[in-house]
Amino acid sequence: MKTRRFASGMAVGAVALALTGSAASAQELNEVCPDSPDMTGALWGLVSDGDTQMGLPGATVVATWEKDGESGQMEGQTALDGGYTLCYVPLGVEVSVQPVFMGTGGAAAIANLTEEITRLDLPFSLSNVGGGDGDEDRIWACFGGTTDNQINLQNSRLLRCDPGWQGIDRCPKDAELGQVQATISGATIPAGVTGDERERLLAGSSEFREALEKTLADAKRLGANALINWRLTRNSLTAEAVTISVDPGSCR
Secondary structure (H helix, E strand, O other): OEEOOOOOOHHHHHHHHHHHHHHHHHOOHHHHOOOOOOOOEEEEEEEEEOOOOOOOOOOOOEEEEEOOOOEEEEEEEEOOOOOOEEEEEEEOOOOEEEEEEEEEEEEEEEEEOOOEEEEEOOEEEEEOOOOOOOOHHEEOOOOOOOOHHHHHHHHHOOOOOOOOOOHHOOOOOOEEEEEEEEEEOOOOOOOOHHHHHHHHHHHHHHHHHHHHHHHHHHHHHHHEEEEEEEEEOOEEEEEEEEEEOHHHHHOO
16 A cells, blocks of 8 residues: 655645634635646644643644555644644545644544545543643643633643642742742734733743743752742733642632
8 A cells, every 4th residue: 555645734734823723714716726626625623631621732733544546644733722724635535633742642533624625623632642741740830720821721730730729829838948930032913912811821831831841840940839920911921930749729
C-alpha cells in the first residue's frame, strides 16, 4: 500500500488563524483553501475541553484516510480560540480526525465529507494530559474559586487545583519565599482585541504556557508548594511563592 502524506504548510496555518466560529461555513471552498483539487474539501471546527467547553489553542489536529489503495494525512494547529481548518481532505471517504494536545492524543472522530466545507468539533479531556503525574509533583495554585479561569482549566496538568476552592491565598502560610515572574513575548492577539477578551486569549496562548512553566519551575526551586496572588499583564505573569501545610479545600 502506498502512503501519500500531505503537509499542512503555511496556507493551512493561515486559514486556521483566520477562520473561526461560523466564518468558515459562510465562505466558498477556494476562499478557505486556495487551489483545492477536484473532489476535495475543507474540514473545520473547534477543539475544546469537554468539561469546560473552552477552546484549546496550540493543539494539533491530524486527519488520516485511505483512498484508491493509498493512505493520506493532513494536519494543522488550532488558533487562539481552539479553531482549526484542514484543507485538501478527500470527499466521500471515511476520515479519522484526532486532536493532540501537549503530546497527548484525544479520542478520534470519524468524518465523511459530503460537502465541500464540513464542520467537525472535537472534544478533548484535559484530565488525560500529563502522563499520569501525581498531585505531589504539581504546585497548588487557585484563583478565587472561579470555574472559568484560563490558568486553572487550560493548564491543569501543571497545577494542583480545584475550582471549588475558595482562594488559596486564605490558607495559613508556613513561609513566604518571594516573587516569581516570567515574561510573555510573541503572543499573537488579533488587532483590536482589548480588555478581558485580550487577557482570555493571552492566557490560552503557547507563549503563556511557557511563562507558566517557568514560574512553576522557579517556585519549585525556591521550595514552594503553592503560588498565590497571580497577576497577568500584557507582557508578564507574576505570582508569590509560598509553602502551606493544609489542603486548600479546607481554607474557607
